Amino acid sequence: MFSEETELTIRNATRNSVLGDKIDVADTSSKRRTGLLRHTGLAPGEGLWIVPSESVHTFGMKFPIDVVFVNKKKRVVKVRPNMVKRRIALALTAHSVVELPVGAIEATGTAPGDELVFER
Numbered sequence: 129m130f131s132e133e134t135e136l137t138i139r140n141a142t143r144n145s146v147l148g149d150k151i152d153v154a155d156t157s158s159k160r161r162t163g164l165l166r167h168t169g170l171a172p173g174e175g176l177w178i179v180p181s182e183s184v185h186t187f188g189m190k191f192p193i194d195v196v197f198v199n200k201k202k203r204v205v206k207v208r209p210n211m212v213k214r215r216i217a218l219a220l221t222a223h224s225v226v227e228l229p230v231g232a233i234e235a236t237g238t239a240p241g242d243e244l245v246f247e248r
Contacts, residue, residue: 131150133196138226139245144175146237146238147196147244148175149230155179163227170229177246178225183218194233196244197222210234 136151150173154160160178164170169191178184184195195208197219206219210230232238 135248137247138175139247140176140238140242141245142242143237145238146173147226147232147236147238149173151175153177153178153179164193167191169178170227172229175226175228175248176230178221178227181225182220182222183216183228184211184225185216188214189211189213192230194228195229196226196233196238198224198226198229202244202246204238204240204244206234206240207238208235 134153136153137149138147138151140147154163154176160181163178164176165188184192186193192210192212195211195217196204197206199205199221200223205221208217
């Protein structure tokens with residue numbers, strides 16, 4: 129589904145858990161604009177890190193997602209579990225956003241204040 133050359137593993141260092149090990153990076157205008165709109169779902173471990181971004185929407189999405197807003201220091205500033213279609217979420221203090229399969233936030237216990245580690 130994603131390019132193995134750009135995939136990341138994102139760990140929650142605070143909770144000693146893994147948010148995903150097949151996280152693609154949307155770091156260009158084109159990739160950020162498209163996001164997950166062409167996908168029909170996310171498998172466990174998959175996701176998308178949108179950088180920079182302080183907001184996301186699910187207009188045109190075919191499935192719900194978990195959303196984690198992260199600041200420049202890679203600290204979680206806000207979580208939005210089970211964001212269904214036709215919704216908007218934002219965090220003005222965020223620098224980037226991680227989109228994950230529904231259930232990832234709950235399974236990892238991720239909460240505001242947690243420190244994330246991004247690894248190639």
